[in-house]
Amino acid sequence: MSAVRAARRSRGTGVPLPLMVPAAIAAAFLILPLAGLLVRAPWGDLPAQLAEPAVGEALRLSLVSATLATAVSLLLGVPLAWVLARSQARGRSVLRALVTVPLVLPPVVGGVALFLVLGRQGIVGRWLDETFGVTIPFTTTAVVLAQTFVAMPFLVVSVEGALRAADARFEDAAATLGADRWMTFRRVTLPLVAPGIVAGGVLCWARALGEFGATITFAGNFPGTTQTMPLAVYLALQRDPDAAIVLSLVLLTVSLATLLLLRDRWLSRSGAAA
Amino acid sequence: MCGALSARVPQMRRTSLLLTAALVLAGCGGTANGGSNQGAGAGGxxxxxxxxxxxxxxxxxxxxxxxxxxxxxxxxxxxxxxxxxxxxxxxxxxxxxxxxxxxxxxxxxxxxxxxxxxxxxANVLEIAVPPGNPAGITGLADFAREELTLAVCAPEVPCGAAAEEVFAAAGVAARPDTQEEDVRSALLKAELGEVDAALVYASDVDSRGTLVEGIAFPEAERAVNxxxxxxxxxxxxxxxxxxxxxxxxxxxxxxxxxxxxxxxx
Missing domain, CATH: 3.40.190.10 (Periplasmic binding protein-like II)
Structure with a gap:
């Protein structure tokens, strides 16, 4: 390891110019708008905004719903990724294309599509309503479902990539030692792709936290039950752009803090394993 | 969409992953409403x-x-x-x-x-209901009924401000299930049959033909837009x-x- 580092150092640590210039442009392009928010933010309003009970409510709802959406995505998305990467079933490529549709679908359309299936008049929703008296739209459950719909493909794509990159010979070895496929999955595959799962989970959580279009369409907007931070930000933008900027910064700060905490707890460990 | 690019890189370095995640959540949040930035003037x-x-x-x-x-x-x-x-x-x-x-x-x-x-x-508010008015809505007072699913506009947008005025004028304690971000999305929910009634503008009801029915109410005069x-x-x-x-x-x-x-x- 240190020999490799030494070799690298002897070749010089400078970034090659053809990489340096576009990388710098990319970084500036991505970071400057954030810097713009920071510069424009009315910092004096921050304490008053944070004390606003509606803000705390929206923030709590955002964190809880995004975490639940990530949990559902992990529970269902990892097996789906395995099927896409490992199974020999026909139509896998079609399935892969279909399950990544939410990545390109405008989220508002996704929200309408959810209505058509899970709404009061939807194919499944009508049955739920008639049989159990359960209606999903305009509830916190609808928020979690909308976020899961939009965010799970990020997890599936990440985990499938990790599975494809993983060395399948370990699994073969486990099989020759008598492990069945379920045991191989739990004891060999899962630890092998853990970093990919964590990375996918973080992406999924981040996307769920920022979800706007499908949520406001399918779950509506009501403080306390369905108004997440992005919805609060959008509506604040209609009345008071400064307040919207402050709210965005609150969301950004909390999410960055969470991700950094996660990094220390989980990513460093799985990073070491990788 | 904004996420697709980052999603294709499963094994990212940790810092760039965090940065990407932060940017994804920051970038996918709202919708910017840019104008068409075409040059104008001499070209007409x-x-x-x-x-x-x-x-x-x-x-x-x-x-x-x-x-x-x-x-x-x-x-x-x-x-x-x-x-x-x-x-x-x-x-x-x-x-x-x-x-x-x-x-x-x-x-x-x-x-x-x-x-x-x-x-x-000028525009006044009207109650939009799905065709056939399945919940039997008759007037503004129905917006106080807990068991119904009801949509109004958020108070931040004009139709929501107008809704607050008419509810105050009528003395109705409204119990909406959702405060929509604009009048068309409130209307859409009535059209899909997902709400029993939505408070929208009369012109919006007219624009949808037979897809929704409109119910006028006298208190609408209190908030002429x-x-x-x-x-x-x-x-x-x-x-x-x-x-x-x-x-x-x-x-x-x-x-x-x-x-x-x-x-x-």
């Missing part, structure tokens, strides 16, 4: 910013305008009045602004950007801008507005 482009509720009327009047002024390239951008006003204040090159309420026109006028606004139409229009002080194409405003204010323009369910002054 005319850019009109109009409230979303004017979509059908201005599409129709726009067709008429193009016939009468074949040399002018008319572009109409529809959106929430507040988003449009914000874009104009931010410097969008716009010739005509038609707002769904006086407040947003005041935002533009406050920056010294509006010419002389004229009220060209005026629609002002003006040419902008910095209009790149002032001549065409004035011609468009004249068309909207003309007898023909007023007739199209009335047909669409608007009141005309």
């Amino acid at each position: 482009t005319l850019t009109v910013f109009a409230a979303a509720s004017l979509t059908d009327v201005f599409d129709s009047l726009g067709g008429r305008f193009r016939q009468e002024h074949p040399g002018v390239d008319l572009r109409i951008s529809y959106g929430g009045s507040s988003s449009l006003a914000a874009a104009i204040v931010q410097g969008a090159p716009v010739d005509v602004f038609a707002s769904a309420n006086a407040a947003q026109m005041d935002v533009v006028a406050g920056e010294g950007l509006a010419g002389e606004p004229a009220v060209f139409a 005026d629609y002002p229009i003006c040419t902008l002080a910095d209009a790149p194409n002032p001549g065409a801008a004035q011609a468009f405003v004249d068309l909207v204010l003309s007898e023909e323009g007023q007739r199209v507005l009335a047909d669409a369910g608007f009141r005309t002054p």
